[in-house]
Amino acid sequence: MLNTAHLRIHFSARITAFRTPKLVSPTLPSKVAARCSHHAAHYDGPSPTIAVIGSGPAGFYTAQKVMREIKGTKVDMYEQLPVPFGLVRFGVAPDHPEVKNCQDTFGDVAASPEYTFIGNVNLGHDLPLPLLAKHYDAIVFAYGASKDRKLGLEGEDKPHIYSARAFVGWYNGLPEYRNLNPDLTAGETAVVVGQGNVALDVARTLLSKLEHLNKTDITEYAIQALSRSTIKHVHVVGRRGPMQAAFTIKELRELLQLDDVNFKPVPDELFPKDLKSLPRPRRRLMELLKKGSPTKENASKSWSLDFLLSPQSLTWSSSESDKLEGVMFSKTRLEQPDSPESKVTNTDERQLISTSTLFRSIGYKSEAIPGMQELGADFDERNGTIRHDGIGRVVSLDTRKGDKASLYCSGWVKRGPTGVIASTMTDAFQTAEAIVEDWKKTFDSPRPSRGGWKGVQADAQALKLPLRPVHWSNWQNIDQVEKAVGAERGKPREKFGDVDEMLKASGVSD
Secondary structure, X not given: OOOOOOOOOOOOOOOOOOOOOOOOOOOOOHXXXXXXXXXXXXXXXXXXXXXXXOOOHHHHHHHHHHXXXXXXXXXXXEOXXXXXXXXXXXXXXXXXXXXXXXXXXXXXXXXXOOEEEEEOXXXXXXXXXXXXXXXXXXXXXXXXXXXXXXXXXXXXXXXXXXXXXXXXXXXXOOHHHOOOOOOXXXXXXXXXXOOOHHHHHHHHHHHOOHHHHOOOOOOHHHHHHHHOOOOOEEEEEOOOOXXXXXXXXXXXXXXXXXXXXXXXXOOHHHOXXXXXXXXXXXXXXHHHHHHOOOOOOOOOXXXXXXXXXXXXXXXXXXXXXXXXXXXXXXXXXXXXXXXXXXXXXXXXXXXXXEOOEEEEOOOEEOXXXXXXXXXXXXXXXXXXXXXXXXXXXXXXXXXXXXXXXXXXXXXXXXXXXXXXXXXXXXXXXXXXHHHHHHHHHOOOOOOOOOOHHHHHHHHHHHOOOOOOOEOHHHHHHHHHHHHHHHXXXXXXXXXXXXXXXXXXXXXXXX
């Protein structure tokens, strides 16, 4: 059993706006690679059997590093859906295909005979989570954020108000949102509350030409809905100012460069007087934002970044109670306008933005898996993260000693939904280092035999649980069909947006 300290500390990861992942190199950083080689060369003891819950970047990068450092490590990766890659598949914008290149790295991990993909198994529902404890040396929670943060406004659940996460999942083929069916024909204006990269992704998708989106892996049903869209202007609204905006320069530049789309200039008084004194990344962003884009004559669409506005209420049609007509905002004031960390307060001044469609993009939270507490994991409901020691060792609620699996966390459920794929990789490597360190501390300790997935499967059969696991070869069947259908339509793939369709293509029998 891994030797983890049962530290009674509380670690709360600060949740910030989600950012669209960036392309990262599949190779390990040189210093990390050097450590990996060192450990692999000087350790010839037994290897652990590990369960990784979640098949996105956090899960794969954690698995990759542990498997490199301790030869023979067995990794069973559990995934709720029949398909892997998590956020890379369902969160990355369709017109950012280069970001998805990290899937090649993940495929290399999956090619190892020591790796087993167990898709279409919803832990805590299809399979009791505590059942895993006796079959693994370590369990790594590496799943993402599935709960949407709301604005807290009355009427927020009415029609024509959508979560940006749901909208992105819908056009990316996430089965959970297959039937979202957003009505994009209610009017000519949309408001996106939030100024992170997801907010800009939503705006760019609404404003992009269909001939451009048609060449991506966006779902066909989304293309059909967007072809009927009447939206011509998108307000991207934030509580703070340009210096505090969460979007990155790449996403801003892409929006500014859209054909047939004009950008409303940001007032000069919102920028710092001396841009040259700013750190280079922030200076480049401010310079680009201040420059804007040339006015395109006869442009049919437009967008704006509306700063210093906090949503206060929704306005509805007097004749149709479910027809959105606008959002009332409170104007805000920054204590330190030139500071990226400036605090913000509401004023009594109001501003109404007329709109027929509203998207909220103000962040997300992870949710606890049923049975997590029984395993001993302390889940912070407020922040949507698992309490850990700052490295990735889960703060245990259970001080009893025994041969049950030790617990770790990685990615968004560890630190909150913030950062890009590169930061997720770094975070995952940190967790992996903790696993390796703890394992090697017990080099001479007797170890019980771990059955891994085979042991779990035997227990599930004894309990008569009707599992239909999808393994990597089954996913490859799905992958081939999606690519084949996509090729017929002149796009990289046509993603299935329905679990039953995925299972049919996978070859998994009933």
